[in-house]
Amino acid sequence: MTATAIRPGRVENDGEAPPRRKVKHALTRRERKGLRLARALVWPALAAAIIITQIPFLVTIYYSFQEWNLLRPGDQKFVWFDNYATVLTNGAFLSSLLATVVIVGVSVLVSLVFGMVLALLLDRKFVGQGLARTLLITPFLMMPAAASLIFKWSMLDSNVGMVNWALGFIGIDPVAWNTDVPILTIIMVLTWQYTPFMMLILLAGLQSQPSDVLEAASVDGAGPIRTFFSMTLPHMRQYMELSILLGTILLLQVFDPIAIMTRGTGGTKTLSYLLYERAFVGLEIGEAAAYGVLTVILTIIVAMVALRSLFKIFTTEGMR
Amino acid sequence: MSTTMLLTTGSRTVRRTRPLRKRAGSVVLTFITWVLTVGMFFPIAWMVFTAFKTEKAAATNPPTFITQLTFENFEAVFDRGFLVYLTNSFTASVVSTLIVMVLAIPAAYGLSVRPLIRSTDALFFFISTKFMPLAAIVIPIYLLLQNMGLLDNISALSILYVGMNLPLAIWMMRSFLSEVPGEIIEAAQVDGANFWTELVRIVMPIVAPGMAAAALICFIFAWNEYFLANLLTSTVARTTPPFLGSFVSGRGQFLAVLSAAATLAVLPVVIAGWIAQKRLVRGLAMGAIK
Numbered sequence: 271m272t273a274t275a276i277r278p279g280r281v282e283n284d285g286e287a288p289p290r291r292k293v294k295h296a297l298t299r300r301e302r303k304g305l306r307l308a309r310a311l312v313w314p315a316l317a318a319a320i321i322i323t324q325i326p327f328l329v330t331i332y333y334s335f336q337e338w339n340l341l342r343p344g345d346q347k348f349v350w351f352d353n354y355a356t357v358l359t360n361g362a363f364l365s366s367l368l369a370t371v372v373i374v375g376v377s378v379l380v381s382l383v384f385g386m387v388l389a390l391l392l393d394r395k396f397v398g399q400g401l402a403r404t405l406l407i408t409p410f411l412m413m414p415a416a417a418s419l420i421f422k423w424s425m426l427d428s429n430v431g432m433v434n435w436a437l438g439f440i441g442i443d444p445v446a447w448n449t450d451v452p453i454l455t456i457i458m459v460l461t462w463q464y465t466p467f468m469m470l471i472l473l474a475g476l477q478s479q480p481s482d483v484l485e486a487a488s489v490d491g492a493g494p495i496r497t498f499f500s501m502t503l504p505h506m507r508q509y510m511e512l513s514i515l516l517g518t519i520l521l522l523q524v525f526d527p528i529a530i531m532t533r534g535t536g537g538t539k540t541l542s543y544l545l546y547e548r549a550f551v552g553l554e555i556g557e558a559a560a561y562g563v564l565t566v567i568l569t570i571i572v573a574m575v576a577l578r579s580l581f582k583i584f585t586t587e588g589m590r
Numbered sequence: 591m592s593t594t595m596l597l598t599t600g601s602r603t604v605r606r607t608r609p610l611r612k613r614a615g616s617v618v619l620t621f622i623t624w625v626l627t628v629g630m631f632f633p634i635a636w637m638v639f640t641a642f643k644t645e646k647a648a649a650t651n652p653p654t655f656i657t658q659l660t661f662e663n664f665e666a667v668f669d670r671g672f673l674v675y676l677t678n679s680f681t682a683s684v685v686s687t688l689i690v691m692v693l694a695i696p697a698a699y700g701l702s703v704r705p706l707i708r709s710t711d712a713l714f715f716f717i718s719t720k721f722m723p724l725a726a727i728v729i730p731i732y733l734l735l736q737n738m739g740l741l742d743n744i745s746a747l748s749i750l751y752v753g754m755n756l757p758l759a760i761w762m763m764r765s766f767l768s769e770v771p772g773e774i775i776e777a778a779q780v781d782g783a784n785f786w787t788e789l790v791r792i793v794m795p796i797v798a799p800g801m802a803a804a805a806l807i808c809f810i811f812a813w814n815e816y817f818l819a820n821l822l823t824s825t826v827a828r829t830t831p832p833f834l835g836s837f838v839s840g841r842g843q844f845l846a847v848l849s850a851a852a853t854l855a856v857l858p859v860v861i862a863g864w865i866a867q868k869r870l871v872r873g874l875a876m877g878a879i880k
């Protein structure tokens with residue numbers, strides 16, 4: 271039963287306007303009017319979405335079949351799939367794909383684990399619960415550009431960084447985070463920003479657990495660990511799926527920390543940064559457009575899987 | 591674990607020791623929670639503290655904890671034209687959010703309350719545009735704006751933010767609207783109330799908190815957006831995130847000024863987010879959870 275399927279039924283069952291005649295499409299005048307109105311309400315938004323996001327994408331596809339460097343304006347010609355052949359064979363694409371998968375995958379999973387730990391800790395009564403929650407969500411509200419800069423120069427700097435200073439207490443020598451382990455610095459910032467996001471969704475899940483069931487488990491002598499694994503974790507499955515899906519969607523586009531912290535060095539050149547570099551530094555419009563199209567194809571593959579389960583979650587309303 | 595094993599010799603001992611152990615465990619958990627909370631918040635607290643230090647005090651190793659506080663960094667930030675960037679950010683965020691809400695509320699209403707054939711398809715389309723990486727559409731947009739002389743134009747940026755936030759807003763509004771009891775709307779229709787009365791007088795007040803949450807999230811995403819702003823604006827229409835980004839190439843001591851600029855840049859969104867945190871959860875989950 272989908273939510274959208276329930277809605278049309280309401281008008282059909284409306285006692286005011288029962289279907290009088292059995293015509294082909296048993297719609298009354300009032301229903302038809304309602305339908306027209308609904309279309310009129312949706313169209314402006316639909317048109318805006320098509321003009322702003324879909325048409326430029328079609329143009330990107332067109333560009334991807336052209337040999338076109340902005341430095342040679344007269345030299346624009348149609349080359350079919352040459353650009354795709356170039357980008358798929360030059361190695362930059364595959365290493366960039368790997369960087370994207372590693373950065374997104376590790377960040378999503380680590381934030382999920384940290385988010386779960388924090389959500390479990392917050393889902394208890396304790397002194398300053400509200401304040402702790404408020405402080406914990408702040409990293410997600412932080413502007414990514416600001417977060418990247420603060421991590422780069424203030425937290426992870428090799429000379430004056432607070433992380434190296436703290437590590438000094440347990441006898442670890444200063445680490446040049448930004449230059450030696452760039453991929454780790456990116457993952458650290460992203461994890462820091464997305465842990466609160468995961469935590470909020472998971473906390474909502476924990477709080478929707480029926481308390482009488484948990485009490486029953488406790489009365490029956492189940493310890494907290496057993497209760498967690500056999501009651502809480504199954505209940506939390508859909509919330510974990512939701513946070514992984516949304517986290518992945520948001521992180522697949524990640525650009526800011528890479529542009530600001532590493533500029534794509536040391537295995538951090540994600541697909542969006544690679545495209546940016548080819549288009550706006552190399553001025554290779556055709557080649558960059560091909561990267562764009564390939565990125566979308568890959569995103570669609572991920573998204574189709576994600577979207578299907580996402581749609582299931584939304585429409586079955588199992589979470590309400 | 592082992593202590594309880596030793597103590598569980600008689601049922602009376604168990605009854606007496608359990609609560610005590612529980613309370614001790616609770617204190618430990620609370621302590622751990624606070625340690626983690628402080629750890630997570632530390633970068634932000636340190637940023638704000640650094641913003642009030644002198645450049646010299648900001649760049650010491652080991653770090654300076656007690657120092658003379660100063661406002662000179664904030665003055666320096668405003669001397670660099672920060673107010674212009676802040677105004678631009680504000681314009682782009684507010685204008686785009688207003689347009690998004692004007693488009694999204696009727697659309698979500700049409701998709702959830704009113705009957706519409708293929709409304710699932712339309713919803714599917716809207717959400718799928720959210721999966722489109724901005725990188726995939728930025729090249730034609732850049733070239734178009736360049737040809738039209740609209741690079742470095744705050745209105746152009748605002749329109750793009752509309753496209754970026756519209757799917758999210760429609761999804762959130764649809765989720766909030768689907769909770770309006772059907773009887774309320776039917777009653778209004780039976781009473782002969784026309785459509786706009788129905789929407790403005792009856793439905794909107796019920797979903798007002800949800801609308802506020804949706805608007806706030808659109809505002810936050812627009813305010814924090816860096817990729818498009820960095821590419822499509824340069825001096826006149828530059829917003830705060832790319833301005834902050836320009837600190838990257840900074841030479842000499844700049845940590846305190848950077849912290850001051852970052853503090854000012856994140857302040858509006860952080861405060862708004864703190865105030866609306868309870869509703870934010872549902873918005874962030876695109877209405878999938880309460």
